[in-house]
Amino acid sequence: MAFRSTFLNILVLTQLAILPTSAADQSPDLNPRFWNEDEGFSSPPYYPTPNGGWLPNWSEAYEKAHSVVSNMTLAEKVNLTTGTGFFMGPCVGQTGSALRFGIPNICLMDGPLGIRNTEGNTAFPAGITVGATFDKDLMYERGVGLGGEARGKGVNVLLGPVVGPLGRKPRGGRIWEAFGVDPSLQAIAAERTIKGMQSTGTIANIKHFIGNEQEMHRMTTVVTKGYSSNIDDRTLHELYLWPFAEAVRAGVGSVMTAYNDVNNSVCSQNSMLINGILKDELGFQGFVVTDWLGHVGGVSSALAGLDMSMPGDGAVPLFGNSYWAYELSRSVLNGTVPMERLNDMVTRIVATWYKFGQDKDYPLPNFSSNTLDEKGPLYPGALFSPYGVVNKFVNVQDNHNATVRAIARDAITLLKNEDNTLPLKPDDPLKVFGEDAGPNPDGLNSCKDMGCDKGVLTMGWGSGTARLPYLITPQDAIGNISSNAEFHISDDFPSDVEVNDNDTAVVFINADSGENYITVEGNPGDRKEAGLKAWHEGDDLVKAAAEKFSKVVVVIHTVGPILLDEWIDQKSVKAVLVAHLPGQEAGNAVTDILFGDYSPSGHLPYAIPHKESDYPESVNLKEQPLGKVQDTFTEGLYIDYRHFIKENITTRYQFGHGLSYTTFKISEPSLSEETPLNDAYPPPRKPKGPTPTYASTIPPASEVAWPEHFNRIWRYLYPYLDNPEAVTTGGSYPYPTGYTTDPKPGPRAGGAEGGNPALWDVAFSVKVKVTNTGNRPGRAVAQLYVELPSSLGVDTPARQLRQFEKTKILDPGESETLTMKITRKDLSVWDVVVQDWKAPVKGEGVKIWIGESVVDLRAVCEIGGKCSLAE
Incomplete structure (x- = not known):
């Protein structure tokens, strides 16, 4: 996260720059996704945003979120996506709330x-x-x-x-x-x-x-x-x-x-x-959130997948301006930001809140990041702010000094x-x-x-x-x-x-x-x-x-x-x-x-x-x-x-x-196969599960009208519009190049959190015995490096750390056997053409090195061969 002192930011749309050929020629494995011979490096479009909620381990949280978001007004939805502004609350950043549903800032x-x-x-x-x-x-x-x-x-x-x-x-x-x-x-x-x-x-x-x-x-x-x-x-x-x-x-x-x-x-x-x-x-x-004052576009960022703006301000903080808040309300009413995108933004935020049980007796902030005084302004960024207790001086240190x-x-x-x-x-x-x-x-x-x-x-x-x-x-x-x-x-x-x-x-x-x-x-x-x-x-x-x-x-x-x-x-x-x-x-x-x-x-x-x-x-x-x-x-x-x-x-x-202060010996290396690498690429991913669905109609403009007798805090960022009924649809908007609302097929490298779950199949297990050969108690770290074969067809570093394990405190003469597991991904390179992770079939040609640094290597295992102590 960033600082709280910069007053500068700007709305800048994606730009291209010409890259000198000499620099480009040195970059390995250039791929048309990011490299154009005439324009240099550019980031291609990818639309629309994939909706969240299609994985089983998130389904309960998304079901809860769906039941809530289905009943939210436009103002409540926008409120949860946008920070309330610089110094507009106790935390370095906070969203608006949806208190009807028990969701605080x-x-x-x-x-x-x-x-x-x-x-x-x-x-x-x-x-x-x-x-x-x-x-x-x-x-x-x-x-x-x-x-x-x-x-x-x-x-x-x-x-x-x-x-x-x-x-x-x-x-x-x-x-x-x-x-x-x-x-x-x-x-x-x-x-x-x-x-x-x-x-x-x-x-x-x-x-x-x-x-x-x-x-x-x-x-x-x-x-x-x-x-x-x-x-x-x-x-x-x-x-x-x-x-x-x-x-x-x-x-x-x-x-x-x-x-x-x-x-x-x-x-x-x-x-x-x-x-x-x-x-x-x-x-x-x-959910995806900006760095502080890293928000540079309204509609453009929403369509690109951003879910939350922090601290909510626009180009210059403390002016009451925002790329989202009331502007996001306007963008939804005029049809430039689809309701499906807004609903997914809010659902991701609320589902995450439910996922970690924050609906169950989770404390409200009891401190202020703005002052160490007991009392002070509740909204220090406002010209006039209510005043009250801002610090309750709750000590949370427990016994963490030992850690x-x-x-x-x-x-x-x-x-x-x-x-x-x-x-x-x-x-x-x-x-x-x-x-x-x-x-x-x-x-x-x-x-x-x-x-x-x-x-x-x-x-x-x-x-x-x-x-x-x-x-x-x-x-x-x-x-x-x-x-x-x-x-x-x-x-x-x-x-x-x-x-x-x-x-x-x-x-x-x-x-x-x-x-x-x-x-x-x-x-x-x-x-x-x-x-x-x-x-x-x-x-x-x-x-x-x-x-x-x-x-x-x-x-x-x-x-x-x-x-x-x-x-x-x-x-x-x-x-x-x-x-x-x-x-x-x-x-x-x-x-x-x-x-x-x-x-x-x-x-x-x-x-x-x-x-x-x-x-x-x-x-x-x-x-x-x-x-x-x-x-x-x-x-x-x-x-x-x-x-x-x-x-x-x-x-x-x-x-x-x-x-x-002591010395260690690494001995008795052994290698066992766990999940065979029968193919260079992982097995096909499973299709995505269903995601929450909502009505796609634009809600009534009245949902973002200022409530009657509402006590506004100056500079606080709200979702409300002065005259929402005047917002009309049907105008043209300069959507980013490549923008579409047609969903893309799931990438072959995906399929679960982190990617294709087969990438984390344990391909091999390595065991080594570590013995304290010195005169004092101590702990050793066994570091495992992989050396990939040239048969993969790409230039690859000679050694790459992939695992490590640390012993308990070993007394002189005491030993411990450490086990380190190597996944399919640990042995893979990214295939820029196929757009997937490629491993050597059967692990053929892979060497696995174990030692106490990248150059202090004590043992080696050749897949398909034997393990031995390094000379």
Whole structure:
């Protein structure tokens, strides 16, 4: 979700742009769906919107919704599709209500790591930290915590998890909100998070759909046009759509569109993305909502499949204008938006509300995202507003601090540990350096939406943040354990520090980023000025300590990849930990590892190169002073480790890397066939089931006339028209090219939530035995990568993560057998001609690698052959 400070947006219809031939020639597997030789990348039309409700597991919710929507007035239907406006209620966004049917204003709130701008809530670790745990149970547990807190506050829709951005651009401002640069890691983490969240009755919201890989130039406004992410069909399916498909399969209730264009069509009204791919191919049954102020067209977006507008305002907020609300009422009355489309919009929203039991004692909002005061205006965006109690100070934290600490601890990734420098002993003489070890000197939560880099970095900045209820800093935690620690909470190395032979220097550094509406130290969300280096001259701080001390331990809190080559090979730099973004238990988590209460078990959810130029040039930040930015994904499938392996580039630390205080042996690999891959393509999908039907006649205009004696709130967005009887039908409307009301046949790749259900048939199971061969307890992560054969006829990355499992804490000498299941889809590529997933028949030629990183591979299984230990 986006910021609440931008006042700019604009009505912009889908536009085409000419793409230089040189860029196009590099893009793999160009397909006529997205590529035209003369016009470049464009997004073809896909109409009409497929109606929801055709899947059995949603049938009960849709039946309930149908009985209600059948009796709604036009005003009630429109009311549920449109936000009430900027600052027009307690939540970051809320729809109108349909109180006759018990449906309140639906409250939508940030965010992916906790409830934003409230109190009495938990600040969980960020998504990138969760990904680094490689722990499915913790992913689920965090989801349960997020959902439970949202429910306790009366939030209907919690805006998370994030899987877009995928992390294509290492400098991208919001990659920390998501789980890592690999689509399978993202997909598994999202699925576990969503199921945890929605087990509490809270509706999850997967975002941002799709291709939102950079913060700068992302938005279409009254003065700018958002960049176009130009993505070929195969890359879209195999990378960027992959985690969204898994989220839909998990039953996610809502999807948020991105700000940017995809193939020169704005995401919030891109009919191919919403109608064609999301709702038809993936069988999405919930509702689609805009990002905040990402709505750029009225009729066009409705026809393209959008279901809900947030926060409801039009081009410029706080003017009482909207593309929908009363304008949607007008569009229905004059016949430009068919009743069938409006009915489906409302039915999807109401069915989702029923699906998660929100009709049964679900709390109303008991907080305000606008103020922390007990009393205040009920509608702060209005010139004159009723006044009352807005905060009831409900504490929803429960025991979630234990979850926070476990995730933050188990994500910590040990990159280097020479001479067994770690773990430290409580009585070791320590000198601790760096502002990142201490508190924000201006006070806890003193920077709005964490828009500063002061003190220990617990999260990036922007709408994906939450207020810290408290903060255990590394200084606090180290001080609680060690009586022999001296603190220098400064990023300037003190010239007068005394160094003794037995001293260990512990240096804390960080790298920050965030959302584009806040610029921090010259960085407009993306790390434009800082690059991939440590902030506040952190590299110099490490080098200064390395000159003075014979033992230096470096702890890094970072939003993503950070360059280490300036100092990591220095003789005195003995150990390096990446602590990611830990949330409120930052200090306790890092001391759990530093002092050896736990062995580190985190693994990198991205690679760390030697230099930034090792990445493909196409993943650099795009800057263009004038005109529309064209960001063409010419690297195709080859981002992060896929690229480094293809180009034979040695990284400083590869994807999946993570050391321990102990050692592990992987042995006894075995492979068993589960569901034979007798054909290259999945079996034919089943036809769609029936969907709710309604009268198609345009309702009486009186249904959207202002009620008598109605007390209007200025700037509040209503569905009513001043003179609805004056609205006439029969005029011409410039419908989008290709618009039709004739339903399309179901795509062959579809058939259920996420796609053809046969895609998730387990094709093979792999078992490995993991043994702790060291002297300390610890946990290992077995990572499974697939190598697909050339017989598929397309260029494919040499290794692709498809599964992982993490052991329990193994004592020295103890073993555990892990089982990892591989689906048909895991072994498939997207056939751009057939428009379906293609796998090697019988799995012939597939190799399955198991190891502790993408390059540390311990075992291999050849389908049709034997499993063996890798040499």
